[in-house]
Amino acid sequence: MTSQNVKIVKKKHTAFVLDQQQVRSSVHFKILFHQILNADGLIVDNLPEFARQSEQLIALYRVMVKTRLFDEKAVSLQRRGQLGTYASSLGQEAIGAAIGSAMAEDDVLFPGYREYAAQFLRGVTMTDILLYWGGNEQGMNFKWQQYDFPICVPIASQAPQAVGAAYAMKLRDENRVVVCVVGDGATSKGDFYEAINAAGTWGLPIVFIINNNGWAISMPREAQTRAKTLAQKAIAAGFPGEQVDGNDVIILKHRIGQALSKARCGAGPTLIEALTYRLCDHTTADAASRYRSEHELKEQWQYEPLRRLKSYLHKIGCWSDLDEQNLLASCHEQIEKAVNQYLDTPSQPPESMFDYLYQSIPASLKEQRKSVIHWSKNSV
Amino acid sequence: MDYFKLPDLGEGLQEAEVIEWHVSIGEAVKQDQTLVSVETAKAIVDLPSPQDGRILKFYGKAGDIIHVGDPLVEFESKTAPESDTGTVVGKVEIGDAVVTERPITESHSSVSGFKATPAVRALASRFKVDLAMVKPSGKDNIITADDVQRVAKVIKKSGEMVPLKGVRRTMSLTMGQANREVVPVTISDDADINSWKIHEDISVRLIRAIAVSCKAEPSLNAWFDNHAIARILHKNVDLGVAVDTDHGLFVPVLRDVVNRDPVDLRKGLNAIKEAIKYRSIPPEEMRGSTITLSNFGTFAGRYANPVIVPPTVAIQGAGKIRDQIVPVGGQPEVHRILPLSLTFDHRAVTGGEAARFLATMLNDLGLPD
């Protein structure tokens, strides 16, 4: 029977009528959006306790500025050929700052790759980050941070691992919490769904934070899912999800802090979707102008997190131009030091590629290890 | 992004201090317009702009030390606002090489080699047995350990093989190669040299005859390319002259025999023979012959099939001169005869061409002088 013989019967469209009796909702959900400090630097909701203490806010501001200046420097290093591909956190500093500030020392952070502010607050050095993107594994061998996981490149794969760590904490009845940060793109991955599902099933001490910066390389947020919010995916996993203004460090620290406390006392996981914007390219090798408009980018700058906090601090009389100057100078100095330390760090010896595969090197690798040393000596 | 980097300031200077900027951010500058003054250990230098363009950014303010090669100024890019790196991580190199390939469709080498396991090969090596000498008794023509042992015993009795070296070795290899490639056909005839003077210079006459014959039939004075199926007809005749010595067979080249007179040719021949005797002949003089003469008749032999060495396509052999009874006008006479054998490569030369070449040889050699 050839295709010519087949008669195509046009489908009739009939309205599908639901028996109203059958429609019973078993779950209602609302996803709330929270904000305290708006884009104009005005307080629009009750100030939490910590936010009434200007030193706390200043501390948050300082780390965001340092992160931003470091970020600029890193991009500049890459442009000069002194750093490999680098993923900037431009515009997303508030999320990292809030996370780092809210977590306890022995909590465990599972970052993606734009959480430098959190990492800096938790003992990772700027030199570490530069070494990593500069092609040296020593960068993830944090000297001052023993629990946190390294930067994670395969999208969302940190999520099931985070669940494992949280399970361990619950098993041992510890007073510790896991924070797992993913991007908007990550929420489409199986790893993410499987992780939140398990976290909800077992009521684990874990907080999932979504850095929703609007773009997954060239895919806008709308292309990832039909769901109106990413936060509501938690509902499917059986625990609460909420949205916050991801450029408002005050609400971020407030809600993240609350989620951590809740998890710490055994009340289970939370999903916080932080709405922000990726003011940078995906990485230094990407050119966002290929897929998004200059106009959109320019517009988003008005919402960025540093400006509004500085404006508020200024308004309440806690931050002067001199303070700003001093901060910039101090940051530049620290950054310069870190860059020099990075540039002065020699490459590891080639045999180091063998030395951390197993606790002790198996016999089967010894010949190859000798060989790489031999060839390294002989290469001009 | 267009960057102006701190250029090499010469004299091994590696860095400079920014003294004063003469332009501002956002300003459109012209090529050669002074951008900035920097101070090195030796002097204050004004740096000119390498291009027209608008300044986007400075890298360094007054008092900063900048290293040679570091960016000083960023210009607004005149090409695309951001160039497409064509990747999202790392760096994908863009090369200029254009690949041309000529896939090899026929195989030119025949599969040869001996079948023996490594252990058996090691055995053969230990006993200094050349696998080529071993007749395989194993299935599928595989040489077994027993085979090697057998040959080893024979060698022990009859003595060791002496490896060929130097010229003898080269001869083995060259002749082997020739055999694999060339399609040789030999035609022979006798030149009647009865009219020659008593002490005629045989070699020189042969050389002259060849020169004349190459002119008559140029296709025997050629090189043939086996792979391209192409030939080049040489204008000059550079004659390879086979010389037999204690050390082995040499074939030095007597250049441009067409344009040299008999005295010069004789001188050239003598010089070559001296040089060979004393092993002082340079390698260049052994290469590039367009046709070869093999005068093997010094000792014995009438006709032969001398071997053509690629890329030449012909070799003229001359045998021992003898007296022969020949019919002249129906009556027997004793004439001096010089036997000739011309081997030609039938891939490049026709029978007719070869025959005409040989006829010309006979004719020229038949002349009194």
Place this chain on the structure above:
Amino acid sequence: MSEITLVDAVNMGLASEMEADPNVVVFGEDVGVNGGVFRATANLQKRFGSQRVFDTPLSETLIAGMSVGMAVEGLKPVAEIQFMGFVYSAIDQLINHASRIRNRTRGRLSCPMVLRVPFGGGIHAPEHHSESTEAIFAHIPGLRVVIPSSPSRAYGLLLAAIRDPDPVIFMEPIRVYRLVKQEVADNGEAQPLDVCFLLREGTDVTLVSWGAMIQEAMTAAEKLAESGVNAEVIDVATIKPLDMQTILDSVAKTGRCVIVHEAARTCGVGAEIAAQLSEQGLMSLFAAVERVTGYDTVMPLFNLEKEYMPGVDRIITAVKRTLEG
């Protein structure tokens, strides 16, 4: 001491190590109340509680990923993937993370996890349940791949795997789960990783194999002995890191080698062993190294299973070929 099956030996090993080390946790799908679809984890939940022995939702990625997070945090996870055919969804976590976390943090973090993976054909199972793709893991730097072939080695190697500070893929040959019994002492003694086991001494040919194929290799060796050929049989056990020295020493003695594996031929682990024999054992060989393997096809549904899997006849024929030259 009692005679027990391989799967019981696994159970005994798990219990022994869970008793000795409170950090050991066991999890996977259906391993709790059900005791595992093969009963490998039977009674463990009853004995050690549902926090240390628990069922996960249906997600292999989660199982493997959780193992990484737990192991870094100081637990000793011994997770189960129900069948090798389902481990593929977990490979991202194993290759991108488990195998590398020590390397990419320069030793700051490490991952002492065990992933138990029942594998192999010959059990008349529906499709996807008879996989034998250990070569995938053998290729990955930073992993260990261990395949026991007997109850005693299952017990001893499992203990070693759990105690090992690095990730181990522990592949259990389903066909042998209950096929044979052996006396195994529950003495908490580990057997060494990274070494081959010499199961039978011989002089004429070396048979190299692992997993369920050890059964066929040993049967072949006995049959060969009847016709005067004395075969040496080596159980590789730790596929990676490979103990090549034992194999080389054996081939130096016998001069002939036949490798037997159920997995498909091309780029199977037998290819690696043959290559290393060529590199380091060439001068000992009197014949080409033979490989008797599964075909380069998808494992057929069970009607043709026996056609696919290497049998004693194919092994004997291969041995005879090595003796001809």
